Amino acid sequence: MNVQSGAARYSADYDQPVRGDTITADRYTSREWMEAEYENLWPSVWHLGGVTADLEEEGDFIRHNFGRESVIMVKQADGGVRAFYNTCPHRGNRLALGDVGSTPRITCGYHGWQFDPDGTLVHVQDEDDFPGGSPCGKVHLSELRCETWGPFVFWAMDKDIAPLAEWLAPFPERLAGYKLDNWVRVLNVSADCEFNWKIIRDNFNESYHLPTIHPELATFINDGLPTTLFEMYESGHNSMWMIGHQATSRKDYVSGDVPPGLYEAAEAWGIDPKEYRGRTADIREAVIEAKRKHGAERGYDYDSMTDQQLVDYFHCTLFPNLTITMSPEQCQILRTEPHPTDPAKCVFQHWCLYPPVEGMKEVETPVGKAPLKHDAIAQHSVYGDGVSLGFVADQDLSIGTTQQQGLNSRGFQGCLLTYQEKRIQRFHELLNDVVLGHPTEHKAPAGE
Ligand code: FES
Ligand SMILES: [Fe+2]
Known part of the structure; x- marks a missing residue:
């Protein structure tokens, strides 16, 4: 080549x-x-997990199934978002089974272990039956990196990955x-x-x-x-x-004549396409002018x-x-x-x-x-x-x-x-x- x-x-x-x-x-x-x-590849990059519109209140969560992996992003009391692997630390059952949801406690469907939105284990059945004492307050969901950009939530498996804004550059x-x-x-x-x-x-x-x-x-x-x-x-x-x-x-x-797609695009901004016969390339400039002039009155910023x-x-x-x-x-x-x-x-x-x-x-x-x-x-x-x-x-x-x-x-x-x-x-x-x-x-x- x-x-x-x-x-x-x-x-x-x-x-x-x-x-x-x-x-x-x-x-x-x-x-x-x-x-x-x-x-080697998927653990090394940021993944778009969802949109912040699904994460308004504490306990709101998004689940993102990715290949064999599954990640939950959970809204926190302080307004932030944290991401956890969607796997129970008890015996590995998947925790969240729906794409979006809201819960004060993430609860495993197998033996009922419960986790606060910050991933801390807060309730287990038969709490006094653990050889090392109760795991409540000590065990946490396995966490991933999680950051937002604009309306988007991202997660990453690599704990040392560059901050999201840096990784996305130059797009932000x-x-x-x-x-x-x-x-x-x-x-x-x-x-x-x-x-x-x-x-x-x-x-x-x-x-x-x-x-x-x-x-x-x-x-x-x-x-x-x-x-x-x-x-x-x-x-x-x-x-x-x-x-x-x-x-x-x-x-x-x-x-020649203004072709159909361009015709409609011009008309949408009050431009008469017929005037551009033989110089259709000039419509672009006319649309810029029309958007600058009429954009705000149509509600666009x-x-x-x-x-x-x-x-x-x-x-x-x-x-x-x-x-x-x-x-x-x-x-x-x-x-x-x-x-x-x-x-x-x-x-x-x-x-x-x-x-x-x-x-x-x-x-x-x-x-x-x-x-x-x-x-x-x-x-x-x-x-x-x-x-x-x-x-x-x-x-x-x-x-x-x-x-x-x-x-x-x-x-x-x-x-x-x-x-x-x-x-x-x-x-x-x-x-x-x-x-x-x-x-x-x-x-x-x-x-x-
Ligand atoms: S696997 Fe989750 S509580 Fe047992
Ligand atoms: Fe294409």
Whole structure:
């Protein structure tokens, strides 16, 4: 792969070298790779566990099942949040069995041991029957690191991991203008899928598939290579700024009529699209102006956003498995998590958060209109059973199963990437370092 040049635009400040390690198929198919990830990767990163809206009162909790692990995040008397492994110190039974709940005492369903929200054991049956005396007040639930950022709660297994804000950098600073703190999670959907979790991570690490998998986006998002900006950070996170409110420069939409997606986007801000025939690229500037002028009267708080944030799409891809896609009116969380035992399966999750806008009762989510309230649409399904996870997400997921099948072939010799897919190369080289502890050999794939 030629990693030195190409049509894609990488930020001069945030580019990273890659070595050219072969992206082997076994990482998607083998149990050894999956086990090495459980051992070396997942304990070393922060995990998004839930939203603070589910943690209002002391004793409110969220459970996050992750692969074979399960974690509970519990609201404390002092307003903080602590996270514990969801396992009873008596004989290991899982404590919380629901996704969200509230209880003054976390109680084990087996022998009834009870824990305060701070994880301290406070009640056992037959308290005087312990060889070392009563364990109450001495035994605690096993604790993890837990921190919040904006409306989100994160946990981490590594006690020495960097503080969350540092680990998330540069995104807390880059996203500050959107003022995410009070945004409302309206969509909370997930599905069991028949492919490895990295298949969708690769998909989010490139925009090469937009013209083929999401052709309709081209009418209002400019996915042309000279204008799309990729940034790669040393941490392993990366981002992509994609010009919005402008049709793709891959085709000549500029000199003709305004295409449908852009037409609607212009009309939504009182701009007459017909006036932009033959100069459709100018609509973006007109929308910036209209949002600055009319945003506040429509209840939006655009003051701290840059012009770019007002109209463009900012895709933040965090290592290893979390994507945050920002527009001024929608924050999408997209991620995949590993299956407990099968490398050819994963869980896909899609959340959408919206800013609270006075007087607004409904929002347009990727699966249709929904009331602007917490978890208005919350469901888990099996991909392929006909339940939508969002129009664009469905398109991405549609390639997952067939790609997994193709990767099982003896004929597949490692990925052959374009320059614009360099973020995929970097992602896998970081995985090689963290999961295997060494690069894979550089074997020239077919065609090089
Ligand atoms: S396993 Fe929890 S009380 Fe026995
Ligand atoms: Fe996609």
